[in-house]
Amino acid sequence: DGGITQSPKYLFRKEGQNVTLSCEQNLNHDAMYWYRQDPGQGLRLIYYSQIVNDFQKGDIAEGYSVSREKKESFPLTVTSAQKNPTAFYLCASRAGTGYTFGSGTRLTVV
Amino acid sequence: AQSVTQLGSHVSVSEGALVLLRCNYSSSVPPYLFWYVQYPNQGLQLLLKYTTGATLVKGINGFEAEFKKSETSFHLTKPSAHMSDAAEYFCAVSLYNNNDMRFGAGTRLTVKP
Numbered sequence: 647d648g649g650i651t652q653s654p655k656y657l658f659r660k661e662g663q664n665v666t667l668s669c670e671q672n673l674n675h676d677a678m679y680w681y682r683q684d685p686g687q688g689l690r691l692i693y694y695s696q697i698v699n700d701f702q703k704g705d706i707a708e709g710y711s712v713s714r715e716k717k718e719s720f721p722l723t724v725t726s727a728q729k730n731p732t733a734f735y736l737c738a739s740r741a742g743t744g745y746t747f748g749s750g751t752r753l754t755v756v
Numbered sequence: 757a758q759s760v761t762q763l764g765s766h767v768s769v770s771e772g773a774l775v776l777l778r779c780n781y782s783s784s785v786p787p788y789l790f791w792y793v794q795y796p797n798q799g800l801q802l803l804l805k806y807t808t809g810a811t812l813v814k815g816i817n818g819f820e821a822e823f824k825k826s827e828t829s830f831h832l833t834k835p836s837a838h839m840s841d842a843a844e845y846f847c848a849v850s851l852y853n854n855n856d857m858r859f860g861a862g863t864r865l866t867v868k869p
Contacts, residue, residue: 655797681859686765688846688859689800736799743788743807743850745857747799 648673652737652748659731659755667722667751669737677740678720682706682733683750689736695720724753731755758783758849762860770868775819775834777863779847782828789830790848790857791821800846806830817841842867 650671659665671678677696681689691704695714709728714720724731732755737748763778781787788807792800804815811823821832830847844864850857 650799652799679857686861688861690859691856734797738800743805744802745790745800747792747801749799750797752797 650737650739650746650748652735652751654751655749657751657753659753661755662726664726665724665731665753667724667735667737667753669720669722669748670718671720671737671739671746671748672718673739673741673746674717675739675741675746676717678714679738679740679745680704680710680712680720680722681736681738683736684733692722692735757856758787758851758858760847760849760858760860762845762847762863764863765861766864766866768866768868769837771839772836775832775837775841775865777832777845777847777865779821779830779832779860780828781830781847781849783849783851785851787849787851789821789823790850791815791819791830791832792846792848792859793817794844794846794862803832803845837865837867839867839869841865 653668679694680692693712695701711723735751738745759782761780790805791803794800804813806813806823814820819834844862846862847860
């Protein structure tokens with residue numbers, strides 16, 4: 647079945663370490679997105695990519711980086727510059743008006 | 757830029773009662789409007805969407821929503837709540853290019869037996 651796979655589901659890291667969250671899709675969608683979810687704040691856009699080798703900053707890109715070397719993959723790196731990285735991260739892809747979401751990665755920084 | 761306001765961060769209903777989750781949007785151009793549902797530690801699942809055409813939109817699991825341009829609203833309803841409807845619901849708005857979807861803060865629905 648087609649879909650989006652995010653891994654790992656839970657991730658623990660020490661403060662000051664960079665960490666990379668994986669997002670893979672087999673839907674053949676061109677556009678992909680990363681959102682951060684915090685309680686009571688809904689989803690906020692971190693980065694998005696409309697095509698391979700191109701990506702744009704969203705509303706809260708500071709402290710994050712992405713790459714889009716393949717259509718299927720859009721990994722997100724949470725760097726040590728991100729002041730409050732503990733959150734639930736959601737990846738999505740889009741064809742037309744329909745967004746498809748992954749099941750998320752919960753990152754906890756200790 | 758477009759934005760969404762969901763009225764009520766928590767809504768509690770009894771099983772079998774009407775579910776009404778409120779969403780108001782702002783947009784300078786005709787918007788696309790969406791409702792998503794999220795179960796704990798999972799991604800978002802599309803319930804329904806409005807793009808063009810009929811303003812009353814029917815979705816999955818018995819939910820429906822009506823686009824009211826004059827009220828800039830897109831409220832979600834279900835005639836009879838089921839225990840399995842307990843989840844968090846997000847309203848979202850995007851413009852025609854669809855690269856800037858904005859989400860509301862979410863409404864957590866509790867269903868009492």
